[in-house]
Structures are given as C-alpha cells and as structure tokens.
Amino acid sequence: MSEYTVVGQTVARVDAVEKVTGAAQYGADVHPPGMLYGKIVRSKHAHANIRSIDTSEAEKLPGVRAIITQDDVPSGRRVFATDKVLYLGEPLAAVAATDPDIAEEAAERIKIDYEVLPVVQDVIEAIKPSAPRLHGDDTKDGPNRREISGQIRKLSRDKENDHSDEMSKLEAELEAYPDEVYYNISAESHTEAGDVEKGFAESDVVVEDTYVIPRVHQTYMEPHVSVASADSSGKITVWASTQGPFAIRSGIAGTLGIPLTQINVIGTTMGGGFGGRFGVIITHVPAVLLSQKTGRPVRVQMTREEEFTDGRPAPGCVIKLKTGATNDGRILAREALAFWDSGSVSGASIGSTIRVRGVYKIPNLKVDAYGVHTNKSGTAAYRAPGAPQAIFAGESQLDEIAERIGMDPVKFRLMNMREEGDAVPAGGSEPKVGYKETLEAVADAAGWWDREADENQGWGVAVGDWTNGCGPGGVYVSVHEDGSARIFHGSMDITGTDTAISQIIAEILTVPYESVTIRRGDTDSAPYSTGSGGSVVTFTMGNTAKLAAEDAHQRILELASERLNTNVDDLELRDGAVHIVSAEQPKSISLGELAAYSLSTTGGPIVGKGSFARQASTPALAAQIAKVEVDPGTGRTRVLKLVASQDVGFAINPMAVEGQIEGGTVQGYAWAMMEEMQYGEEGNINPGFVDYRVPTSADLPTVESVIVEVPAPNGPYGAKGVGEPPITPTLATMANAVKDAIGIRVTELPIKPEKVVDALKSNGHGA
Amino acid sequence: MKSFEFYEPTTLAEASRLFAEAHAQLLAGGTDLVIGMKALTETPESVISLQKIPGLTGITTEADNSISIGAMTKVREVEVSGDIQQHHTALAEGASEIGSIQIRNLATIGGNIAHASPAADTVAGLLVADAQVDIASANGERRVPIDELFTGPGQTVLRPGEIITRFRLPSPASGSHYIKHKIREVMDLAFIGVAAAVNLDNGTITDARIGLAAVAPTPIRATEAENLLNGNAPTPELLEQAGEAAAAGCSPISDLRCSAEHRREMVDVLTRRTLQHALERASA
Incomplete structure (x- = not known):
C-alpha cells in the first residue's frame, strides 16, 4: 500500500x-485577422554557388505582399543562404502572400542562378582528402580539417569479423594519401580511461565490427509552424509550436537583434516533438521577418516534404567498435571510433558516443568521435540524442562476445553490470541504480529463462542507459x-x-x-x-x-x-x-x-x-527482449513478442509511464527495421511517408511494459525522466533477435528484407 | 495546388467530350489525383468528376458466375464483396492491400487501373481473372483485355476522351491468391505483387494464370511460367520451375525501395508461394 x-x-x-x-489549439489553428501565408523559397540543389536571386517576376504576382532574402536580416545572422547552398531545400528567401497557393507560385517564380558543385553525402566519403569541401577550409589551419589519420590507422582490423565495406574504403584511401589531413570535420570528442591496448592484449576474445546507423526523422505528427505578428510599436507576438518557448524568445532576440521583452512567445499545443522542436530559424524567424515587413500577421507552416528536406533530424553515424573480454566473461577493454553525419552545420550528438560504455565495468575505454559535414540539413535531438546509435553498436557487439565465449547474453550482461560505488569508466562513481533489477525483470516477464523458438525464430536482448537532464x-x-x-x-x-x-x-x-x-x-x-x-x-x-x-x-x-x-x-x-x-x-x-x-x-x-534549477540526476536503464520470426524466403521479420522494462525511479502516473515505454520502444523498433532517410545524387529522395516508413499498429504486438522503481535521490518522489530511455536499446534488441533467429548479424540498419535475403545468400555473414 | 476548372457531367458523352480537351484529368476517388495536384506533379487545367454519372458503380454476378465491376466501384466494396472473395480471391486480396480502410472507401478500382501504376494492387488480380476492360467515349464503346491495356508507367491504350466504365471477369478460377512484397504490414506500396489463379482437372493444372506487378514497365502475365504449369500435376519441382520462369520473364528496375535483383528473386519466391496457396484453394 x-x-x-x-x-x-x-x-x-x-x-x-x-x-x-x-478542441486543443495547434499551431495551424491560430489565425489572427488579416493573416498572410508565408512560404520558404528553397534550394533545388544540394551543393551550389548562388550567382543571383531574381525576385522581380514573383513581386508582380497579385497577392504577394513581401519577399525577403538575407538582405532583410538586419543583424546579418544567417537565416537565408546567400552565396552558397549546402543542402537540397536550404532556405534562400521567403514570400508572404494573401493565399497559400499564391505564396507557393511566387516562390516558384523566384529565379535562382546556381553554379552546381560536387555533392558529398556519405560521412566516410566526406572525410577523404578528395572530397568536396563544404566550408572551403583549405588553409593549413582551417577549422574543418583535423589530424585524424593516425587514429584511424591505430585501430587494428579484425579482417575475419569486420564485414563492413565502409572502413575498408577509408583504409584504401589512407594508403593512397598517407600524409594527408582530413576535411569536413565539424567537431570532435575524445575520452579515455585505463589502457585499451593492455586490455585487448589480456583479452581471450576480441571482436571488432563497423556499425552503420542511418539518419532518421523525429516524424512528429505536426510539422513546424509559427504565426508571427509585429505591431506598430515593434512588439512581436509569436504563436509557436515548440518544446521551448523561452529558448525561442531568446533565439529570435539574438538572431534579429530585438530586445528580449519586445517578444512574446505563446506555445501552442505540441503535435509531438521528440527533441526536434527547438529550432529558431526553421519557421519562427522567417515568420517574424515577414510580419515586420508587411505589418500583418504571417503564418509559416512546413509541409511534410519540407520537414524531410529542412527539418533537423537525428544524425546517422558510422561506428567502428572493438571489444575484448576473457573467456570467463569479463569485459576488459572497448575502443570506439565514430563519425557522425552532422550535415551542413556542426552539432551532431558526437558526445553520446561515450554511451558505448553502457552500464558495464569496462576498465579500459577509449572513445574518439568526429562530426562530419555532408550536404544535408543540420541535425537536432531525437529522444536520447546519440544514445540509440552508440548503444546499437555496443549491445550488438556484446552479443557477439557472449556467443564466442558461450555465455547466455542476459547472464553475461548481469555479470558485467556496475553496482553502487563502482567506478564509471571516465565518469566518477556509480549511484544506486536498478540495472540488474531491470534486466532481471524483463527476463522474467518475457520468459527468457525457459524460452523456446521454432525454426527461424529467435530471441534478442539489449539494455540502454540514459540520464535525464x-x-x-x-x-x-x-x-x-x-x-x-x-x-x-x-x-x-x-x-x-x-x-x-x-x-x-x-x-x-x-x-x-x-x-x-x-x-x-x-x-x-x-x-x-x-x-x-x-x-x-x-x-x-x-x-x-x-x-x-x-x-x-x-x-x-x-x-x-x-x-x-x-x-x-x-x-x-x-x-x-x-x-x-x-x-x-x-x-x-x-x-x-x-x-x-x-x-x-x-x-x-x-x-x-x-x-x-539543478540537482544531480540519476541514470535510468531500459531493458528489452524481443522474440522474432524471420521469413528466410522474403527476408521479412515479424515481431512475436516485445517486452520492455525500465527503472523509472518512481512512476508518478503509471499509465503515462507505460505510454512512454511503449512509444519509445516502438520508435526504436522503427529505426531498427524500416526508418531511414535516403539520399541520392541531389539530396533526400524519400521526403514523405510513402517511402519513409513509420510503423503502424499492425507491425508489432502490444509492447509489454514492466515498471521498475529504484528511487532517484533528487527526483520528485524518486522519479526519473522516463521519456528518452526506452528508445535506446531497441535497435540492438531487434538486431540481436534476428541474429538468434537466422544467424545473420546485421550491422547496418535498417534491417530491410533485401539485406536479410542477401546476407543469407552470402552464407550467414553480416548484412 | 494550381487553380483549375471543375466539371461534374451527368453523362458519359459529356464527360468524354470534356476529357478529350488538352490538360484535362478525370476525378474518380481522387486518392492519386488530388495528391498529385497538391504536389504539383499533376497540374490539370480542368478536372472532370465522374461521380454524378449513373451506372458506373456496383458489382453484379451473372448466372454463369461471370462478374462485372463498375469502374467507379470503391476498392473497399471489391475487397468485401462475397462474390469477389469467393471467385476472384486474388483480386479481393489485392484490394485489401491498398492504403488504409479510409483510403479504400474513397479509391475506385477504375482509378487504380487507369492510373496505370505498374505497382497497382488490384492489377495482378485482374490479370489472373483474365478481365476485359469496357471503355466508352463520345465516339462509341470498345473492349480491351486487361493485359493489353497498359503501354508503360502511367501509360495506357486509352485515347483522348476514352473512359474506363467497367471490368468484366469472365471465367472464375477455382483457386487464386495475391501476395504483396512490402516492408510495412499495412499502408505500404508493393515492392512487387504476385497473383496466381489455377483450376485443377483431376489433379492436373489447367488455366494457370500468373500476374506480376512492379517488375516491368507495365503489369505483366508470366506466360512462360503458365505454359510450364498447364497440363501438369503440381509438384514442388514444377512450382520451382514456374517461379524461375516467372523471374526470368520480368524486367524490374532498381529504385529507392529495392534492387532489381531483389525484385527478381522475390518474383521467384512469391510465384511459388502464391501458386501453392492458389492450388490449395483449388483443391479445397
């Protein structure tokens, strides 16, 4: 009681x-009297110099009230591209008109003269010396070139086990350009604890693989929208669909040089966010500029296609990971080298690469991560930003080790999990967290210990950790x-x-x-x-x-x-x-x-x-088990059972907590099995829900949620943040289940039917 | 969406006259056209609704079990029709694969066919039903076999002003089946679609028909495979040969959904499976 x-x-x-x-009022429900419709004019090329922008034909169209370009941004902060575009769909101008169709037609009538440049969209291609350089830093000390070849070289390769082409391609390039530095590097992050070389030397088993995780979109139901109204005194009101009205207020003030208190941001009901709804210049700033110029309220609302070309999705990445363990199941060392696709600007979640350490006592750890520029839009947060990618690599590889040493994957994890007071690799001391309780709870609930599987069926387990902010x-x-x-x-x-x-x-x-x-x-x-x-x-x-x-x-x-x-x-x-x-x-x-x-x-x-304002928060763990059946003929995977437990500290509203566990797990499932932003010669080629697949309720059974409560000392009633953890393990859970079912280790997501069929043909090696 | 003239004629002759004009498009259920108009991939100057023309809807079964389906019949009606489910199971199954129930309550079978997508979900079922397509225009009527209707992606033999009015399904097969290769369980487009229909005469396959979608510029029949099957008793080896023959006879493309090679392999696998199902139904 x-x-x-x-x-x-x-x-x-x-x-x-x-x-x-x-009755809930979303952004698109806001319609002040006299409101105009804004439309962003977007680049039709992924990489090009802009020779000129001619708005004269568009201005003649009846109903057009304003056209703005970067020249209309008094602060000079970059809102629109001027001399160069770096991705398909990058904003070049914006139109306000009395009708959305007129705004759209005016946008089409704006003539842009492009000088098309070579495009690079793959992170490994982008860091090669021969790659097109997005920010043109070809001086010796340019900020986007780094001395990283040594680090890549230092990672010895286990040719027998690493089936990915990605690193082989890069190594071939290294042979060709032995003394070159690398380009298009936007940021870097390095962590080291212990001595990994020593750890690998002492290991009985060393596994090495390269994991490729695609860029995915948050796919909130409500596209970005804002309505801005500037009055004659200069006071600005913005109805914004955003996760952070105060951040939007300071963002607009900073971008446009307007005093903070001249801006009032009214947050409208959010149609989903998942981390992707903090952007300032995506719609809010253009709406404000258009309203300032016309003196009328202006709504700027993205289409779903615009969401894909100019939203801020989650970054894809390539992670090379190496783990060493003893035959009796102790993990001794882990080393990661990650390249995150940050798109045209810096800011991918490269720091999250540290999540490869998981919740395990790994005495020797080394993590090197780089953000890489490509001809894509920038990225933003998506539910535990960066963790699903890193944990996919870490938890996939743990299962490979467990298999090599002949140990049950749950027991192997339990044996290596940190306990209260244990050292966190490169991170202080472990507080009291229900790591083992959570994994044991999911194993019990799923029936792991007496699990059965028919032909082509398999079970997968993985855990993921995250700490609320x-x-x-x-x-x-x-x-x-x-x-x-x-x-x-x-x-x-x-x-x-x-x-x-x-x-x-x-x-x-x-x-x-x-x-x-x-x-x-x-x-x-x-x-x-x-x-x-x-x-x-x-x-x-x-x-x-x-x-x-x-x-x-x-x-x-x-x-x-x-x-x-x-x-x-x-x-x-x-x-x-x-x-x-x-x-x-x-x-x-x-x-x-x-x-x-x-x-x-x-x-x-x-x-x-x-x-x-601030109190230390406590890590949370999500542990999941899936049972799947793979059709070896078509490569399609069906989920038979999906059980998710989570240490939530204390469930203030248990039904809402279960909803979070189910939602996060389904989003993880989607990332594992079907979601992927695909890129062709000139940018994103699946900018809509026809070919960017999100699952429906027909795709998987009800997620069985198991709430574990080990209180967080500083949380209200012991509560921890519950929204993000459940997405973190699912990618690996699914990959591990597929491996168990048909012996195929998929290291490159999503686990599409074609990949499975092809891997089965090439005799059970990584897809 | 660009502005356009909207017409709601009440006779086929009037609709045909309007449709014969340049840059005119027919509106049936609108589930393809309106999306295209919003995306500006379709910019008709006039849109002619068929919704007020009488006599274009409904499914009727004749005494000889032949079935006639009006072109404006909703896909959902085709899906749930007892007669279609019993006699042309592959067509009912194909209809059930289109979009969501909401979409199927808007979309028409005529629109699904006239749009001439090689991946249309009802087309393989109509192919194995050996359907005839009734076409009307201000100049009269004609009838075209479904496998002669298509000339390329989005292209048909329809001449300016010609409107599909009805599908006639002459000879019901005793067993048929449709399989769609996809990633998402529902609301996905066909990576490929395979339908098979068979009759069994004392343990021997007769009237084998195999319809393939999304493996060539138009939906196609796998005639080589059909020839292998007809006159023979079904064995695993025979079905395997039929699958291989069907795969050899198609010319798929690679696109963002999957490779041509994968499509060809799935034709092989799914032809065998869909034949197996059709045979089980035929012998039930």
Missing part, C-alpha cells in the same frame, strides 16, 4: 478531453475559496507532464486530483522555464511544483494557526483540511475556509512559489 494518494496512481490526463474532442523552472500555485488549487507555469506539456505536476500539487495540498487545474502562461507572463526536452520536465517541474506546493502548505498552516489559535507545530494538513494533531481537541478547518479567510488577512492570499 502506497504512502501516497495521488502520485503513483493512474489518473486521466489533464488535457485528455481537449485532445479527444479536437534538468534546468530552471518556476511554478506558482494558488488556493481558492472553494478549496481548489490552480497552478501557473510556463513549461510546455510533453506527454503528460502537466498531469504529473498536477498530481504532485494535489498530493501535497491533500486535495483531490480533480480539484487542481493547471494554466500555462506565455513568455510575457509565466516564470522562466527550461525547454521540454531531455526527459527534464517531470524531474525539474516536478521538483519546482513540489517546492511551490510546500510553500503554499506553509502559508496554509500559518493561516490555520491564526484561525485555530494553535501553534503551527500542532497542525496537520490532511484530506483538504488542517487538523489539530492532538487528540483531545478534534478541531479542523477546510482549505476553502482558510483561502476565504486569507483574503482579509495582512498576509494575503495563499500563493505558493517554487523555483528550481
């Missing part, structure tokens, strides 16, 4: 009714004369966070969940709040809400103390009323009565304030 009455219970989401009735936030809570409470804050609801905040307030004020309502302010009115990403909201805003409720609680006791003539220490708030603790005087006063009384006191109404 829980000591709590509201937290820890499944409750209906606060936004359930508005969502199911269609935290950030600043503020919450106010008011108690009204009818005993109800109202919360006011400025963070965007993401998958039920408003519900969790409401539960926490109700718990502390000891009122029914139903009597708590929540109101979101815009950036003009609400206290600052961090963006809703990084599994941060329930951790940060939950703690903030708790502080606010405790502040109100304190005021409630003060009021009751006055009213009941009793010392505060003898009072207790329980069931929506303050009671005198001592048994002789059974006296109480309700919250409503106290709220009414507060209106005529010198102290004033009950307003609790909470403000929070």
Whole structure:
C-alpha cells in the first residue's frame, strides 16, 4: 500500500478531453485577422554557388505582399543562404502572400542562378582528402580539417569479423594519401580511461565490427509552424509550436537583434516533438521577418516534404567498435571510433558516443568521435540524442562476445553490470541504480529463462542507459475559496507532464486530483522555464511544483494557526483540511475556509512559489527482449513478442509511464527495421511517408511494459525522466533477435528484407 | 495546388467530350489525383468528376458466375464483396492491400487501373481473372483485355476522351491468391505483387494464370511460367520451375525501395508461394 494518494496512481490526463474532442489549439489553428501565408523559397540543389536571386517576376504576382532574402536580416545572422547552398531545400528567401497557393507560385517564380558543385553525402566519403569541401577550409589551419589519420590507422582490423565495406574504403584511401589531413570535420570528442591496448592484449576474445546507423526523422505528427505578428510599436507576438518557448524568445532576440521583452512567445499545443522542436530559424524567424515587413500577421507552416528536406533530424553515424573480454566473461577493454553525419552545420550528438560504455565495468575505454559535414540539413535531438546509435553498436557487439565465449547474453550482461560505488569508466562513481533489477525483470516477464523458438525464430536482448537532464523552472500555485488549487507555469506539456505536476500539487495540498487545474502562461507572463526536452520536465517541474506546493502548505498552516489559535507545530494538513494533531481537541478547518479567510488577512492570499534549477540526476536503464520470426524466403521479420522494462525511479502516473515505454520502444523498433532517410545524387529522395516508413499498429504486438522503481535521490518522489530511455536499446534488441533467429548479424540498419535475403545468400555473414 | 476548372457531367458523352480537351484529368476517388495536384506533379487545367454519372458503380454476378465491376466501384466494396472473395480471391486480396480502410472507401478500382501504376494492387488480380476492360467515349464503346491495356508507367491504350466504365471477369478460377512484397504490414506500396489463379482437372493444372506487378514497365502475365504449369500435376519441382520462369520473364528496375535483383528473386519466391496457396484453394 502506497504512502501516497495521488502520485503513483493512474489518473486521466489533464488535457485528455481537449485532445479527444479536437478542441486543443495547434499551431495551424491560430489565425489572427488579416493573416498572410508565408512560404520558404528553397534550394533545388544540394551543393551550389548562388550567382543571383531574381525576385522581380514573383513581386508582380497579385497577392504577394513581401519577399525577403538575407538582405532583410538586419543583424546579418544567417537565416537565408546567400552565396552558397549546402543542402537540397536550404532556405534562400521567403514570400508572404494573401493565399497559400499564391505564396507557393511566387516562390516558384523566384529565379535562382546556381553554379552546381560536387555533392558529398556519405560521412566516410566526406572525410577523404578528395572530397568536396563544404566550408572551403583549405588553409593549413582551417577549422574543418583535423589530424585524424593516425587514429584511424591505430585501430587494428579484425579482417575475419569486420564485414563492413565502409572502413575498408577509408583504409584504401589512407594508403593512397598517407600524409594527408582530413576535411569536413565539424567537431570532435575524445575520452579515455585505463589502457585499451593492455586490455585487448589480456583479452581471450576480441571482436571488432563497423556499425552503420542511418539518419532518421523525429516524424512528429505536426510539422513546424509559427504565426508571427509585429505591431506598430515593434512588439512581436509569436504563436509557436515548440518544446521551448523561452529558448525561442531568446533565439529570435539574438538572431534579429530585438530586445528580449519586445517578444512574446505563446506555445501552442505540441503535435509531438521528440527533441526536434527547438529550432529558431526553421519557421519562427522567417515568420517574424515577414510580419515586420508587411505589418500583418504571417503564418509559416512546413509541409511534410519540407520537414524531410529542412527539418533537423537525428544524425546517422558510422561506428567502428572493438571489444575484448576473457573467456570467463569479463569485459576488459572497448575502443570506439565514430563519425557522425552532422550535415551542413556542426552539432551532431558526437558526445553520446561515450554511451558505448553502457552500464558495464569496462576498465579500459577509449572513445574518439568526429562530426562530419555532408550536404544535408543540420541535425537536432531525437529522444536520447546519440544514445540509440552508440548503444546499437555496443549491445550488438556484446552479443557477439557472449556467443564466442558461450555465455547466455542476459547472464553475461548481469555479470558485467556496475553496482553502487563502482567506478564509471571516465565518469566518477556509480549511484544506486536498478540495472540488474531491470534486466532481471524483463527476463522474467518475457520468459527468457525457459524460452523456446521454432525454426527461424529467435530471441534478442539489449539494455540502454540514459540520464535525464534538468534546468530552471518556476511554478506558482494558488488556493481558492472553494478549496481548489490552480497552478501557473510556463513549461510546455510533453506527454503528460502537466498531469504529473498536477498530481504532485494535489498530493501535497491533500486535495483531490480533480480539484487542481493547471494554466500555462506565455513568455510575457509565466516564470522562466527550461525547454521540454531531455526527459527534464517531470524531474525539474516536478521538483519546482513540489517546492511551490510546500510553500503554499506553509502559508496554509500559518493561516490555520491564526484561525485555530494553535501553534503551527500542532497542525496537520490532511484530506483538504488542517487538523489539530492532538487528540483531545478534534478541531479542523477546510482549505476553502482558510483561502476565504486569507483574503482579509495582512498576509494575503495563499500563493505558493517554487523555483528550481539543478540537482544531480540519476541514470535510468531500459531493458528489452524481443522474440522474432524471420521469413528466410522474403527476408521479412515479424515481431512475436516485445517486452520492455525500465527503472523509472518512481512512476508518478503509471499509465503515462507505460505510454512512454511503449512509444519509445516502438520508435526504436522503427529505426531498427524500416526508418531511414535516403539520399541520392541531389539530396533526400524519400521526403514523405510513402517511402519513409513509420510503423503502424499492425507491425508489432502490444509492447509489454514492466515498471521498475529504484528511487532517484533528487527526483520528485524518486522519479526519473522516463521519456528518452526506452528508445535506446531497441535497435540492438531487434538486431540481436534476428541474429538468434537466422544467424545473420546485421550491422547496418535498417534491417530491410533485401539485406536479410542477401546476407543469407552470402552464407550467414553480416548484412 | 494550381487553380483549375471543375466539371461534374451527368453523362458519359459529356464527360468524354470534356476529357478529350488538352490538360484535362478525370476525378474518380481522387486518392492519386488530388495528391498529385497538391504536389504539383499533376497540374490539370480542368478536372472532370465522374461521380454524378449513373451506372458506373456496383458489382453484379451473372448466372454463369461471370462478374462485372463498375469502374467507379470503391476498392473497399471489391475487397468485401462475397462474390469477389469467393471467385476472384486474388483480386479481393489485392484490394485489401491498398492504403488504409479510409483510403479504400474513397479509391475506385477504375482509378487504380487507369492510373496505370505498374505497382497497382488490384492489377495482378485482374490479370489472373483474365478481365476485359469496357471503355466508352463520345465516339462509341470498345473492349480491351486487361493485359493489353497498359503501354508503360502511367501509360495506357486509352485515347483522348476514352473512359474506363467497367471490368468484366469472365471465367472464375477455382483457386487464386495475391501476395504483396512490402516492408510495412499495412499502408505500404508493393515492392512487387504476385497473383496466381489455377483450376485443377483431376489433379492436373489447367488455366494457370500468373500476374506480376512492379517488375516491368507495365503489369505483366508470366506466360512462360503458365505454359510450364498447364497440363501438369503440381509438384514442388514444377512450382520451382514456374517461379524461375516467372523471374526470368520480368524486367524490374532498381529504385529507392529495392534492387532489381531483389525484385527478381522475390518474383521467384512469391510465384511459388502464391501458386501453392492458389492450388490449395483449388483443391479445397
């Protein structure tokens, strides 16, 4: 029996009714009077010099109210390309017109004179000396060239086991250009602990492979949209579909040189985000510029195709990974070299390569990661950014080791998992986390220990770790004369966070969940709040809400103390009323009565304030087991069973937590099996849902969720961020299950039927 | 979307006259045309709806079990029709593979065929049903066998002003089946589609028909494979030979979905499988 009455219970989401009735206001529902329609003019080439942009024909079109280019950006910050485009779909100009079709036609009438340049879209191709150089840094000390050939060379190759062509191609190039430095490198990250060379030397088994993970899109249902309105005084209002209104406010202010308080950002209901909804210049800045120029509100809304060509998807990468272990199952060393496809700008999640260390006691670790420029749009976060890629490599390779030494994959992982107080390779000491509990829970729930498989069926297991972020936030809570409470804050609801905040307030004020309502302010009115990403909201805003409720609680006791003539220490708030603790005087006063009384006191109404910025968070683990059946004739894989456990610390709303586990697991499944942004000669060739496949409910069985609760010391009621971890292990879970079913180790995702058929033909070696 | 003139004629003659004009497009269910117009890959100057013309919908079964399907019949109706399911199972199965139920309630079988995509899901089923296509225009009517309708991707023998009105399925096979090779379980396009229909006469295959989609510039019959099958008793070896013959007879392309080689291999595998299913149904 829980000591709590509201937290820890499944409750209906606060936004359930508005969502199911269609009343929720999304970005495209915003339509101020006189609104114009914006359209971005995009490059038709993936790499080209721009000789000229001629807008004269478009200006003549009736209904066109403004056309803007980089010349219209007073700060000079890059919003539109001017002399060079680096990817297909890069913005060159924007149009505002009275009708969306007119805007589209005007965009087509703008004449761009291109000088087409050679294109590079593969990371390994891009770092070769012969590759086209995106940022033209051919001086000796250019920032985008790095001395990395030594590192690539140092990684000895296990020719027998590494079936990937990628590194072979690169090595051939190295032979051809032995003394060259490398180009198109946007960033680098290096970590080292112990001595990997020594570790490999002491290992009985060393496995080495190259893993290729494709670029995938967050595929939120609502495309990017913003409506901007600049009034005659220069005050700007932006209705933005975003995870972070305050970040958008500072982003617009910084990009356009406008004072922060001249901008009010109103967050509209989010149609999904997954990390991809923080961009400032994608639609918000063009909408503001067009509104400033026309004096009318302007909506800029992307099509699905634009989402694919100019969204900020998750980076693909190539990871060369090497692991050494002893025959009795101890992992001794791991070394990774990763090239992340950061597109035309820097910023891929290269630091996440460290996730190859997993939750294991690996005494010797070396990780080298590089971001690489290619002719693609930049990237952004996607649900545990960078972790699914790195963990796919790490957990795939663990199964190869387990097979070599003849050990059960679950037992092998359990044996190597860190425990409280163990050293984290290159990362301090391990706190108390339910690593083993979570893996054991999924193994038990899935029936791993007495698993059976018919022909072409197999079981796969993998685990993935992630630690939620935290950030600043503020919450106010008011108690009204009818005993109800109202919360006011400025963070965007993401998958039920408003519900969790409401539960926490109700718990502390000891009122029914139903009597708590929540109101979101815009950036003009609400206290600052961090963006809703990084599994941060329930951790940060939950703690903030708790502080606010405790502040109100304190005021409630003060009021009751006055009213009941009793010392505060003898009072207790329980069931929506303050009671005198001592048994002789059974006296109480309700919250409503106290709220009414507060209106005529010198102290004033009950307003609790909470403000929070940072506390150490605790890692979470997701562990998953899949049973699959592969059709060796067609190469199609069917999931028969998918079980996902997760150490969530404490489940404030268990149904919402299960929803997160299911959603993340399905997105991981999709990345493993079908999702992939494909690139041809001139950019993305599958910019739509016909050939960029996201799964439907027909593709997999119900994900069985298992909640494990090992409390996080600083989380509200022990809660950890739950949104991101469940996507992290699924890529490897699926690949490991396919390997178990038909003996094919797929190292290059997605696991398409053709790859499986081809691998089976070439006698069971990596696809 | 570009602006266009919209017509809703109530007679075929009027529709045909309007459709004969340059840059005119017919609107049936709209599930291909409207998407194309939004993407600006279709920019018709006039759009002629067929929805107000009587007599173009419905499935009727004659006394001899031959079936007639109006061109404006919704794909969903074809999918759930008891007569189609019983006598032309491959066609019903193909219909069930198109998009979602919502899309199938809009899309028409005539539109699926007139669009002339080599990957259309109803086409392999119509091929193995040996369907005849009724075509009308202001100048009269004519009838074309389905395997002579297509001339290339998006191309047919239809002349300006000609409109498909009806499909006639003359001779029901006792067993037929359709398999679609795809990645996603539902709402995917065919990487390839294979239909087979057979009759069994005392253990001997007669009237074998194999229809292939997305393995050539047009949907095709695998006549070499059919010839191998007819007059012989079904054996695993025979089905294997038929699969190989079907694969040898197609000319697939490589594209972003898969390679030509993979398509050819899947023709082999799926021809064998779909024949096996059709034979099981024929002998049931």
